[in-house]
Amino acid sequence: MSLSVTLTINRVPRTVQLDDPRVTLLDLLRERLDLTGTKKGCDRGQCGACTILVDGRRVNACLALAISHDGADILTVEGLSDGERLHPVQAAFIAHDAFQCGFCTPGQIMSAVGLIGEGQAGDDPERVREGMSGNLCRCGAYRGITEAVIEAARAMAETAREEAA
Amino acid sequence: MNRFEYVRPRSVAEAVAAAAVPGSAYLAAGTNLLDLMKIGVARPARLVDLNHLPGLDGIEHLPDGGAQIGARMRNADLAYDPAFRRRFPAVAEALLSGASAQLRNAATVGGNLLQRTRCAYFQDTASACNKRRPGSGCDARGGENRLHAVLGWSESCIATHPSDFCVPLVALGAVVEIEGPAGRREVPLRDFHLLPGATPERESVLAPGELVVALRLPAEAAGFAAHARYVKLRERTSYAFAVVSAAACLRLEEGRIVASRLALGGVAAKPWRAEAAEAALAGATPDAASFRRAAEIALAEARPSGDNAFKIELARRIAVRALLLAAAGTPDRLPALPASPFASVPGGFHG
Numbered sequence: 380m381s382l383s384v385t386l387t388i389n390r391v392p393r394t395v396q397l398d399d400p401r402v403t404l405l406d407l408l409r410e411r412l413d414l415t416g417t418k419k420g421c422d423r424g425q426c427g428a429c430t431i432l433v434d435g436r437r438v439n440a441c442l443a444l445a446i447s448h449d450g451a452d453i454l455t456v457e458g459l460s461d462g463e464r465l466h467p468v469q470a471a472f473i474a475h476d477a478f479q480c481g482f483c484t485p486g487q488i489m490s491a492v493g494l495i496g497e498g499q500a501g502d503d504p505e506r507v508r509e510g511m512s513g514n515l516c517r518c519g520a521y522r523g524i525t526e527a528v529i530e531a532a533r534a535m536a537e538t539a540r541e542e543a544a
Numbered sequence: 545m546n547r548f549e550y551v552r553p554r555s556v557a558e559a560v561a562a563a564a565v566p567g568s569a570y571l572a573a574g575t576n577l578l579d580l581m582k583i584g585v586a587r588p589a590r591l592v593d594l595n596h597l598p599g600l601d602g603i604e605h606l607p608d609g610g611a612q613i614g615a616r617m618r619n620a621d622l623a624y625d626p627a628f629r630r631r632f633p634a635v636a637e638a639l640l641s642g643a644s645a646q647l648r649n650a651a652t653v654g655g656n657l658l659q660r661t662r663c664a665y666f667q668d669t670a671s672a673c674n675k676r677r678p679g680s681g682c683d684a685r686g687g688e689n690r691l692h693a694v695l696g697w698s699e700s701c702i703a704t705h706p707s708d709f710c711v712p713l714v715a716l717g718a719v720v721e722i723e724g725p726a727g728r729r730e731v732p733l734r735d736f737h738l739l740p741g742a743t744p745e746r747e748s749v750l751a752p753g754e755l756v757v758a759l760r761l762p763a764e765a766a767g768f769a770a771h772a773r774y775v776k777l778r779e780r781t782s783y784a785f786a787v788v789s790a791a792a793c794l795r796l797e798e799g800r801i802v803a804s805r806l807a808l809g810g811v812a813a814k815p816w817r818a819e820a821a822e823a824a825l826a827g828a829t830p831d832a833a834s835f836r837r838a839a840e841i842a843l844a845e846a847r848p849s850g851d852n853a854f855k856i857e858l859a860r861r862i863a864v865r866a867l868l869l870a871a872a873g874t875p876d877r878l879p880a881l882p883a884s885p886f887a888s889v890p891g892g893f894h895g
Contacts, residue, residue, distance in 0.1 A: 382550070400550035400591070403578070423579050424647060436620075436649040442575045443650065446550055447595050494645065499624070505880035512782035513644025 384449045388412065389458025397446060404448060405429045405440035408455060416456040416485045420515075427514030430486040430493070431455050437493025439513075456485035459492065467534045468492050471527035479518035490514045491528045495535055502529045545581045549590040555597065556723050556757060562592045563753045564725055570594055570755060572616060573650040575643075576659045584669050585660075585676060600757055603628055609763035612721075615654030615756045619709070620645070622653060632761060633874045634712040634772035634791050641776050641883035642708040644783050654756040657710060657720065657736065658748065661703035661813070662785055664688060674700045675744040689850030691787060694859070695843075696812040701744030702849035703813060705737060708883070710815040712774050712791035715807035716765035724754035733759075737814035747813070768793035768805060772874050775866040776809070776883040777858060786810035788859040789883070792866035794830060801825045801834070806842060806867070811859055818842035818863070830871035832864065839863040 382397040388408075395411055405422070408414040408431070420428030422441045429440040432454040459466040468491045471477070478484040490511060500506035507528050508521070516524065551568075553559040563570060567589030571577060580586035594600075600614035605627050613622060622628055623639035643651065665671040665683040672681035684692055684702050692702040710733065718733040731749055738746050750756070776789035789809035795802050804825040808816040821842040828834040839860040846856045865885055879887050 400548065401545050423582065424575060424644075427644065427646060430646055437646050438650045439575070439646045442573075442578050442647075444571070444574060444578065444591075444593075447571060447574070447593050449596075490646065493649075497620075497624075497645070503880060509782050509881055510645055513646045 382446060384445050386445075386448065386450070387452045388414070389453070389455060395445070400444065400446045402445045403441055404431065404433070404443040404445050404453070407445040408440065408453075414455055414457050417489075418482055418485055420483070420486075425515075426483070426486075427490055428483050428486040430489040430514065432489060432493055435493075435496065437490050454489070454492075456489055459488065466492070467538070468495070468527070468531040471531040471534065472524070475523040475527040475530065476520070477523035477527040478516070478520050483514060483516045483518075487511070487514045487516065487524055491524075491531060494528065495532045500528075500532070502532055504529065507532075545578075546584075546587045546589075548588055550593065551590060552593045552596050556600075556755065559592055559594060559597060560723055560725060560753055560755055562590075563755065565590055566752070568592055568753070572652040572655040573618075575647050575651045576655060580660060580667075583667060585667055594755075605631075606763070609766045611761045611766075613653055613759045613761070615652060615758055617653045618649060619643075619651045619653065619656060620648040623648070629878070631766040631769050632712070632716065632772070633769060633878070634774045634793055634870075635709065635716070635761075637878055637882045638708040638712050638774040638776075638789075638791065640878060641774065641789075653709075653759055656707055657733075657756060657759075658750075659706055660747075662706045663692065663703040666703060675703060675740070675747075678743070678745045685850065687850075690852045690854075691810075692849050692852055693812050694846040694848060694852055694855050695808075695816055696739040696814065697849045698740045698742065698744070700742055701740035701813065703740070703744070704810055705812065705814050706785050706810075707815065708774070708776060708786060708789060708809060710737075711789055711807045711809035712772070712793070713759070713761070714815040714817045715791040715793055715805040716768070717762050717805075718765075719760045719762070720756055721758040721760060722750065722754050723757045724751060726751075730760075733815070734817050740813050744813070765793075767795055767803070770874055771796060771870045773866050773869040774883045775862050775869060775885050777862055777885050781881065781884070781886075788855055788862050790859070790863040790866035792863070792870040794825075794867070794870045796830055796871070799829060801828050801830050804838075804867075806838065806863060808842065808859055808863065811846070811855065820844075821863075825867075830867075832868065835864045835867040835871075836860070838867065 418428035420426035569588035778784035
């Protein structure tokens with residue numbers, strides 16, 4: 380079997396030849412495609428810094444083999460904004476000062492986008508904290524992160540209502 | 545990580561045939577396997593990728609009230625299936641108390657059954673571990689072992705099985721459906737995992753090449769839906785393995801227990817069904833005294849394997865708490881912190 384993988388990454392189809400089946404989605408993004416927004420923290424699924432959306436679901440890119448995800452649709456933090464217009468989660472993270480050093484932030488933001496899409500947490504702070512527990516922040520910006528996720532969830536729900544009206 | 549050959553079968557038959565080659569391992573999400581490969585604990589020569597098989601990724605609600613769950617179904621998809629939550633709420637609560645949202649979105653039902661122990665000595669290739677290298681000894685004995693087993697352990701191995709999901713499953717009599725080189729067979733989950741004895745490297749009854757294809761919950765398991773809970777004590781509020789946990793399911797009629805199910809997690813190399821305790825609850829009133837007696841029976845055989853005598857009393861208390869919460873009734877909506885022992889107990893119980 381040829382080790383070639385075709386992925387849609389941030390809405391662009393990409394085919395990558397792999398010389399080795401050990402390449403994770405995280406390493407493929409960072410080392411082969413220069414998409415370094417997705418961060419490598421623990422590389423063992425414990426910190427959440429590598430969170431991306433695969434087929435619309437948030438997962439740890441460090442624990443996913445690229446070859447196994449042939450055909451998948453990938454969204455990373457680089458694909459989140461609409462040109463210069465930030466995604467509501469990105470805007471809320473800035474508004475609520477939801478980071479300090481910023482290393483965990485792309486993973487936090489992608490995880491928040493996934494959480495809001497799952498529709499299980501709503502604007503309940505306890506459910507948001509529980510839903511974001513797979514993303515660690517060594518600077519301890521959790522309070523701002525929780526506020527940002529809640530505000531983004533409300534803003535996105537409002538936009539959805541307006542669009543439906 | 546060692547180099548490996550990558551194989552992508554298109555059917556269960558192809559997968560089973562591919563995995564017959566010695567050194568093969570099945571790859572589902574890989575959330576546990578890839579992690580263990582990165583640290584050199586798992587070194588498969590060949591990965592048989594199950595991610596492109598057709599089917600096995602959904603749930604079928606059977607006409608009799610039971611359910612058949614495909615082994616490739618993701619933990620989150622199962623936990624959020626509305627009919628599954630309604631019929632088997634303790635299983636949904638256990639699933640949502642495990643790992644993180646990212647991991648639950650990837651990890652599969654079959655993989656959950658087969659996840660490896662979190663014993664630090666198993667994960668450290670510089671340590672002696674009879675499970676990882678048979679005959680090398682056990683550095684957990686006399687080591688950091690406060691989280692290790694208190695039931696069913698042996699001199700060879702004191703590791704625990706880390707699954708939350710398996711605890712209510714074993715309580716509810718789940719059955720594992722298996723395909724293998726010799727055909728299809730079924731094994732009750734309670735007989736699926738093996739206690740360590742002198743061969744801790746053997747963790748389940750699966751023969752080489754056998755593949756878990758589905759899990760089945762019998763119709764009678766749904767009969768506990770009104771009184772079914774999972775409670776899990778962790779060293780932090782979320783995203784941690786159980787120190788001890790308990791699944792409790794009751795059927796109540798006219799103020800009496802007519803049927804009960806109790807299982808413990810974090811205490812042994814397998815999810816621990818407490819059938820003697822269940823028998824003792826038959827006909828009893830659903831109160832703290834009955835539940836304490838049942839918990840005493842459930843832990844009667846327990847003994848510390850190291851600095852973990854505290855887990856025995858803790859397991860009794862968590863069992864009592866799970867039974868009290870079950871008696872109070874399954875909540876309409878799962879709590880914000882699934883399986884948390886810090887949620888209030890209706891009736892003001894604080895024990």
